[in-house]
Amino acid sequence: MSTEKVETLIVGAGQAGVAMSEHLSNCGVPHLVLERHRVAERWRSERWDSLVANGPAWHDRFPGMEFSNIHPDVFVPKESVADYFVAYAKKIAAPIRCGVEVTEVRRQVGGPGFRVETSDGVIEASSVVAATGPFQRPTIPPVVSEMGGILQIHSNTYRNPEQLPEGAVLVVGAGSSGAQIADELMRSSKRVYLSVGPHDLPPRSYRGRDFVWWLGVLGKWEVAAPEPGTEHVTIAVSGANGGQTVDFRRLAGQGMTLVGRTESFKDGVMHFASDLADNIARGNANTLSVLDEADAYVVRNGLDLVEEPEARKVEADPQCVTEPILALNLAQATAG
Ligand SMILES: Cc1cc2nc3c(=O)[nH]c(=O)nc-3n(C[C@H](O)[C@H](O)[C@H](O)COP(=O)(O)OP(=O)(O)OC[C@H]3O[C@@H](n4cnc5c(N)ncnc54)[C@H](O)[C@@H]3O)c2cc1C
Numbered sequence: 001m002s003t004e005k006v007e008t009l010i011v012g013a014g015q016a017g018v019a020m021s022e023h024l025s026n027c028g029v030p031h032l033v034l035e036r037h038r039v040a041e042r043w044r045s046e047r048w049d050s051l052v053a054n055g056p057a058w059h060d061r062f063p064g065m066e067f068s069n070i071h072p073d074v075f076v077p078k079e080s081v082a083d084y085f086v087a088y089a090k091k092i093a094a095p096i097r098c099g100v101e102v103t104e105v106r107r108q109v110g111g112p113g114f115r116v117e118t119s120d121g122v123i124e125a126s127s128v129v130a131a132t133g134p135f136q137r138p139t140i141p142p143v144v145s146e147m148g149g150i151l152q153i154h155s156n157t158y159r160n161p162e163q164l165p166e167g168a169v170l171v172v173g174a175g176s177s178g179a180q181i182a183d184e185l186m187r188s189s190k191r192v193y194l195s196v197g198p199h200d201l202p203p204r205s206y207r208g209r210d211f212v213w214w215l216g217v218l219g220k221w222e223v224a225a226p227e228p229g230t231e232h233v234t235i236a237v238s239g240a241n242g243g244q245t246v247d248f249r250r251l252a253g254q255g256m257t258l259v260g261r262t263e264s265f266k267d268g269v270m271h272f273a274s275d276l277a278d279n280i281a282r283g284n285a286n287t288l289s290v291l292d293e294a295d296a297y298v299v300r301n302g303l304d305l306v307e308e309p310e311a312r313k314v315e316a317d318p319q320c321v322t323e324p325i326l327a328l329n330l331a332q333a334t335a336g
Pocket of ligand 1: 013016039052053054055
């Protein structure tokens with residue numbers, strides 16, 4: 001049996017694989033895309049039910065196609081995002097083979113190119129593009145080895161509040177995912193503790209323009225990726241509920257208990273760092289730095305964008321921030 005040969009093999013048909021296919025087609029480079037599941041699979045089966053895109057429809061899309069029947073300012077629901085990528089792949093006639101998993105890629109011995117093992121046989125390729133996505137393997141830091149009857153899940157497998165048993169929930173991490181999930185759980189009447197580490201906290205919009213508009217004009221999309229090993233600071237931004245600035249003080253005011261960074265677990269008690277107030281203050285400083293940069297841009301370019309002084313108002317810290325809980329008995333918390 002002869003081995004299939006392709007010039008360039010793209011592994012993965014998420015948005016990167018589809019975009020790569022378009023660029024290669026435009027350059028006349030023959031290629032094949034292998035996807036182990038379906039196009040844009042992660043948007044379908046590795047996100048929670050209510051997730052919407054973090055950027056509005058005018059922004060979170062390919063240049064060559066708008067979302068049909070969705071207003072440009074809407075934050076698109078995840079299934080529509082996946083449908084959009086499927087439609088786009090069809091529009092550009094991307095040569096995608098679904099249901100084929102790449103299991104191994106090795107350099108050819110004694111010649112150029114690669115030998116690619118797949119669930120559907122061997123392929124030889126001159127070049128291989130790994131478009132298999134970032135953060136592929138969900139990691140739960142080994143803070144808690146066993147939970148003694150308490151359910152512990154990653155945001156990757158969180159779907160909706162009904163999935164969780166009765167009782168309180170501790171959400172660890174207050175980036176975009178953690179903040180949105182904690183908010184959703186609180187809205188479903190659960191008692192929620194949110195462990196907040198260092199984070200950036202951009203405004204959802206400022207002076208009538210969405211945050212992603214500011215990212216564009218301020219050149220933030222062109223910033224070089226940080227060096228490997230450089231500390232990654234998460235960003236708390238959300239398109240949920242029509243798109244609002246993540247506001248930890250508001251969440252606390254509505255009944256959520258904020259705690260510092262989760263540090264350790266011993267004898268049923270979770271221990272938190274005493275860094276909550278610093279983390280909240282750092283987030284606010286980040287908000288103000290974005291506003292400063294935006295204001296400077298407006299002045300520099302003589303733009304007529306309505307001023308928004310109230311965006312600079314910072315409410316007083318709630319009690320859970322001024323007198324933070326440093327330890328939480330999980331069994332007691334979930335029972336109460
Ligand atoms: C909660 C959440 C919200 C997000 N919100 C947004 C947003 O609003 N806007 C935005 O632009 N981005 C958002 N992102 C980020 C976005 O989802 C990712 O950046 C994007 O999915 C990356 O695209 P990708 O093509 O690189 O990888 P992926 O989408 O992960 O695609 C990789 C593909 O490769 C396939 N694959 C992996 N291994 C193999 C293999 N061995 N063989 C064959 N196929 C394989 C997978 O099945 C998958 O389909 C969000 C991410 C998360 C987690």
